[in-house]
């Protein structure tokens with residue numbers, strides 16, 4: 431590749447909303463055989479909504495206000511959905527004491543002197559909270575492909591919040607276009623298996639990895655490399671290790687700064703289908719100079 435053709439290629443890409451942060455990414459992208467996508471915020475809108483509440487113990491309104499207060503300290507898109515649900519009900523949020531995020535699991539926080547755990551089943555296992563009472567509402571949500579958010583108060587199961595995050599219309603186009611170019615498509619998600627599989631099936635994705643911890647995303651990228659060169663497309667802080675591990679790391683422009691910093695390529699508009707634009711440009715540029 432001549433420096434001039436790379437410059438022309440990256441310039442043309444920028445006009446189309448694709449920022450190549452490194453010249454060699456333009457060269458590397460042409461030969462990827464697998465594109466692996468993060469789910470939340472990449473293939474989905476990343477703007478999930480609360481679909482329903484199932485109370486297991488206590489008072490629903492009080493509990494939702496406490497959960498929303500705790501989630502106000504979180505950056506996760508799920509947290510925004512829960513805050514909105516509380517706002518729609520006109521709930522006043524109580525003050526929050528200590529709080530902390532637990533990557534890939536959820537969060538915990540002190541609210542009004544009580545301990546709240548909010549997250550997935552793995553969080554409850556980690557915190558040695560009895561998962562049995564969550565069982566029925568969890569299954570019902572999973573059946574619909576919704577994400578269950580489990581809430582425990584002082585170590586006791588208290589509520590299950592249903593969350594659903596619409597798939598981006600462009601995601602379907604992206605998968606189809608990649609298939610048409612002979613590229614395999616994978617999805618890697620921290621979400622529950624059933625919710626992840628429901629979306630993958632809908633989009634025609636070839637390979638799904640679910641319930642993956644942030645560190646695990648990078649390991650999966652390494653494993654996918656056995657099938658050829660791998661591009662990873664993601665948006666979150668939790669995607670940074672995978673973006674760095676991939677042969678080509680691609681961040682959606684609506685993503686976090688951490689993801690953008692870790693990426694070789696940035697899709698400015700936040701449209702995951704722009705990865706196909708990037709691939710086509712890469713192939714064309716490289717064909718011209720060969």
Ligand code: ADP
Pocket residue numbers: 469470501504505506508509533534535536537548549550577578579619620621622643644666668
């Ligand atoms: P993803 O981008 O796939 O959601 P994360 O590692 O950020 O991956 O989160 C993994 C899972 O942990 C989420 O799907 C959710 O079940 C749970 N989780 C993370 N943060 C929160 C939060 N603030 N509130 C509730 N659940 C959370």
Ligand code: MG
Pocket residue numbers: 468469470471472664665666669
């Ligand atoms: Mg994400």
